Amino acid sequence: MEEKKTILESTLERYRGTAGAGDQQALIALLREVQQLYGCVPTVIQQRIAQATETSPSLVAALVKRIPGLTEAEYRHQITVCTGPRCSSKGGIAVLRAIQDALGILPGETTTDGRFHLETRNCLKNVVTLRM
Ligand code: FES
Numbered sequence: 711m712e713e714k715k716t717i718l719e720s721t722l723e724r725y726r727g728t729a730g731a732g733d734q735q736a737l738i739a740l741l742r743e744v745q746q747l748y749g750c751v752p753t754v755i756q757q758r759i760a761q762a763t764e765t766s767p768s769l770v771a772a773l774v775k776r777i778p779g780l781t782e783a784e785y786r787h788q789i790t791v792c793t794g795p796r797c798s799s800k801g802g803i804a805v806l807r808a809i810q811d812a813l814g815i816l817p818g819e820t821t822t823d824g825r826f827h828l829e830t831r832n833c834l835k836n837v838v839t840l841r842m
Pocket of ligand 1: 797832835
């Protein structure tokens with residue numbers, strides 16, 4: 711853990727003066743390096759990045775949410791089950807219950823090993839989420 715913190719600080723130092731100077735591509739590159747280091751960009755690290763690069767915390771948070779491949783979540787896979795009317799009528803709720811039983815979690819929860827996070831959506835028709 712201490713080693714990661716040291717690597718984070720040296721990474722922040724490398725990007726100082728570029729990522730915080732309105733260079734959004736540099737900020738995204740910095741976020742990708744942090745994602746590689748931690749497997750995610752947790753909120754506390756986002757705050758450290760914003761502070762170190764003199765960037766708005768809301769900009770950092772927005773980039774983490776919008777850039778594919780970046781996540782603030784500390785889980786490996788997110789499972790999203792549609793509970794909308796069309797999918798429910800075709801067995802969507804049964805699928806949700808089967809996943810809940812198999813993983814032992816409810817929607818909004820993460821397995822204790824941090825591998826799976828379960829979410830529900832009312833309709834996925836216009837949502838494209840791909841997280842590996
Ligand atoms: S109801 Fe399931 S995708 Fe729309």
